[in-house]
Amino acid sequence: MNTLHIDMDTFFVSVERLLDPSLNNRPVIVGGSPLERGVVAGCSREARRYGVHSAMPLRRAYQLCPRAVFLYPKFVHYAEYSERVAEIIVDSTPVTEKASIDEFYADVTGCERPYGNLFEWAKKLKRTITGETHLPLSFGLASNKFVSKVATGVAKTRGDICVPVGGERRFLAPLPVGMMPGVGRVLEPELLAMGIHLIGDIARLSPRIFVHMYGKSGQVLHEHACGIDRSPVVPYRKRKSxxxxxxxxxxxxxxxxxxxxxxxxxxxxxxxxxxxxxxxxxxxxxxxxxxxxxxxxxxxxxxxxxxxxxxxxxxxxxxxxxxxxxxxxxxxxxxxxxx
The missing domain is CATH 3.30.1490.100 (DNA polymerase, Y-family, little finger domain)
Incomplete structure (x- = not known):
């Protein structure tokens, strides 16, 4: 199996900068006014340098970065650009999954004959998306969804990484546990308190430890740390409710x-x-x-x-x-x- 993961870099801010180029190279925070109750929906790299991140209360974001430009979200425009990206990927790959407004998976298993070298083909797809939408993106290519998503996280910003089949565990081992999708603000401190700092630390321990602590999700956690993910790419269709x-x-x-x-x-x-x-x-x-x-x-x-x-x-x-x-x-x- 070969899975491509695509993540649009700072998507909301990137769209805002297409609509208003004067925002380029400035700290930008999307979410609303810092005088109102609300949270950060997206922020630029310049704002992140001050400690701002998604889901942070807007008032806290203002305290950290008062020079930032605060914008109300333009969700209609975000949706339009998201659909344009989705159309390009759907037209270019046999099976595409739209994981979110700015994140996509594609199953390209067995496509070496029509596409040639899959990593080079993925780079061409990246250039096509950027050329047609003017939006930056990063991608990861690996044997499954989990590893490809982690690879994208390592590749950011505007980068790309291919993890060879059989090299999943070696690639994951030196990365911090916080880079694992699904390890959030609750689980990460628990793992750190146990002395588990790297993904490889999880892989080296017995899966029974994590099953005892977290049940079935603990089994999945250990499998992911070993580079194993059996979840398929789900064909793109809009969720109704x-x-x-x-x-x-x-x-x-x-x-x-x-x-x-x-x-x-x-x-x-x-x-x-x-x-x-x-x-x-x-x-x-x-x-x-x-x-x-x-x-x-x-x-x-x-x-x-x-x-x-x-x-x-x-x-x-x-x-x-x-x-x-x-x-x-x-x-x-x-x-x-x-x-």
Whole structure:
């Protein structure tokens, strides 16, 4: 298997600079005004030098880099450029997966005959994408999705790396555990506290240690550290919705209980949106009464994937939708229209 991973470099900022070239070489932070509640959606390399990173509160980003240009996201433009990139990759590869608005996989297994040297072909594809969209990107080519994604991370910015088949474990071993996709701000400190600093440290230990600590995800963690990933490239098709529902153990009229449930549902939906790197601008609330009468209400909003934004709109929809003094059996939140 040969898998190509493509990641558009500082995608939101790169699009903003195409729209306004005066932003070139300046610290840029996309997310909104630092005077408002919100988080960083994307930032330039110049801003990252000051410690700014994605998902950081905008107020904190301003404290670190007050000279930065703060911009409200232009998600319609980001979506347009993302689709242009996707079209080029889809037209050039047999199987393409759009992992997020700025990240793609392509399965090029068995394509040596039509493409020739796959690494050189991937470089040509990179030049094509950059030439047609004027957007910078990095890529990694390896035997599976996990290793190719890590390779892209090592290659950034505007770089490219090919990991030869059989060399996965050797490539991964000296890299810090924080470079492993899926090792976040919770897991990384735990591994460091155990004296595990490098990906190779995980690979050298028994997988039973990680299975005992983390269950099935621990097994996957160890396999990834050894350069093993069995997940296939999933053909590109737009996900229609992300949502969550809760059926009450007993039908209820308890408003605080229902609002608390909505908060938990919003957290679940927001977490999945962020994991998939989706943004939504359409939220639907579903309410089912004890007599099984079901009502739904939908409203558009600014693109978001944050729990509190989803909850705030869901609460408004709930108060508009709950019009009968009948106990409630089920509540649900769903989101559509993704970037």
């Amino acid at each position: 992300v949502g969550a529902e809760h059926t009450f153990h007993e039908d209820t009229l308890d408003v605080p209980c229902m609002l608390s449930t909505l908060q938990h549902l919003a957290m679940r939906v927001g977490r999945e949106l962020r994991e998939r790197r989706f943004l939504t601008n359409t939220i639907t609330l579903k309410l089912r009464y004890a007599d099984f009468v079901t009502k739904t209400l939908t409203q558009r909003c600014d693109y978001t994937n944050h729990d509190m934004n989803i909850y705030a709109l869901a609460e408004k929809l709930f108060r508009r939708l709950w019009t009968r003094r009948v106990r409630v059996r089920l509540l649900g939140i769903s989101t559509t229209n993704f970037l």
